[in-house]
Amino acid sequence: MVGGGRVNIAFVLSALGAGGAERVISSIAGAAIARGWTVTVITFDAPDDPIFHAIDPRAQLIRLAVPAGSGGLSAYAAGIRRARALRRALDAGKYDVVISFLTKINVLTLLATLGRHTPVIVSERNNPDRQPAHPLWQMMLHRLYPRAAGIVTLTERGKTRMRIADRSKVTVIPNPIPALAFEPRREKPPQLVAVGRLTEQKGFDLLIDAFAGIAARFPDWSLVIFGEGPERPRLEAMVRDHGLQHRIRLPGNTERHAEWISAASMFVLSSRYEGFANVVGEAMRAGLAVVASDCDFGPGEMIEQEVSGLLVPPEDCAQLATALGRVMSSGTLLRRLGSNAKRRATLFDERIILDRWLGLIASAADRQPATSSGKSFRSGSRLHALIRSR
Structure with missing residues (x-):
């Protein structure tokens, strides 16, 4: 996409549950479709799992049905399976921009796009100081986050806690708060x-x-x-x-x-x-x-x-x-x-916040992702080979 045309974007998240991230993705997806963009939502849950926040029916929904592991080697193996499945889905879609939500999914998305030129925007939805403490996850965060085309945090304080050298990549976009679709009762019980x-x-x-x-x-x-x-x-x-x-x-x-x-x-x-x-x-x-x-x-x-x-x-x-x-x-x-x-x-009006999101996505689609100046995985690394294997 160049010069303001149609953008083909993919959102990646764990599942379509009841959380705030799912609600925000539903809102951004709807706004993107209203602008004439093509939207795909990719999750790791099963096709028959319940959907809590409805996605615009014009969006394509891909549910990979690759569950997370229970811990230890099981979690590691499941992570590799998830990254491979995601890589195949992203390669097939030929997306202009990929947007992922929540730390572990951000890491998997950056792994899945190693060696690709598609810009990836990762969204940190929680307190960076409370993120996974396992040394493997910390190593992944340290090495993969600099590869992102952009990082979105919800607050200014959250931005200051991001452990990344190039802070220019970090954008603060609060969550949108939609207008109420009803008038609250004036008289309420205590x-x-x-x-x-x-x-x-x-x-x-x-x-x-x-x-x-x-x-x-x-x-x-x-x-x-x-x-x-x-x-x-x-x-x-x-x-x-x-x-x-x-x-x-x-x-x-x-x-x-x-x-x-x-x-x-x-x-x-x-x-x-x-x-x-x-x-x-x-x-x-x-x-x-x-x-x-x-x-x-x-x-x-x-x-x-x-x-x-x-x-x-x-x-x-x-x-x-x-x-x-x-x-x-x-x-x-x-x-x-x-x-x-x-x-x-x-x-935090929804229209204002969604316009900021769409502006960031359009900007990422119009440029090649910046080359990281920090440590990164070499294209020939063992982990890269695991992700590439079918």
Whole structure:
């Protein structure tokens, strides 16, 4: 593609699950198709696996059905199989640009394109300091990331943590926050809402303890945590231990924003770390008061302290409980924070963010990927030979 014509692009991600990365890819793909570009979405899951965020039907969907390994040599062998399958798919598609999301998929995509001239844009969606610590992954990151045509981070703080010599390759593009397709109810029950995968990262154990500490002071208030994940048994046990089964609910996943936004008087983010925290932006767009952990990264760049929300130190149950109590006890504060949050969220308007993504992709398509000045895999290396073999 040269001079603003049609672009043939491929997105690569693990699966079409319920995460924020999947939602963003769905949005970018739709915007690219609306511009007349050709879009393919490549995943490693199986054809019969559920799709949580719908992809524009005009996009081609390729599901490679190559699962990840369970660890050790199994994970290594699965990684090689995935990279080979991806390489075949990318070679067949003759794409102008390839865009991958999430660290391990970024590494596999850069491996799969060794020796090719297709520009690859990798998107870091989480805290770089919390990425895989295994020496093999660290070596891969160190050597492969300089080969990317571009690296996208969600925040300025995330950009400063990228371990890459050429920072000019790093572009900050926050997640888009779409306008609501419905009008939230004005009158809502006194209810705190949290949304996210039930994992240690999301800190719902901290939230349950914080709510339990103030529940007696606010007998009319309840807590609903939407999401699913491996921490469910432990979180349910915590709720039982606190004797709050009638006050704290874990109803599972919801793909309908209307369900959790309409259920909320205020929104809580209790994460230990984040990449951006889409749900904070969505809550702000809906005019909800937000109390959030000031974790790396995202919340501190989205929320103006004491203006459009309250920020508390991560993993501090006492301060989280205090902040929740402040808002729960003051309708004036709840309304003021919600009104200011709605104004602040316009900075992340979907049209603005998607235009930035499409501009970056078009720019990459119009140039050959820069040659890395850092260490890289030689085309004759053993790993390169493994990827090339059929």
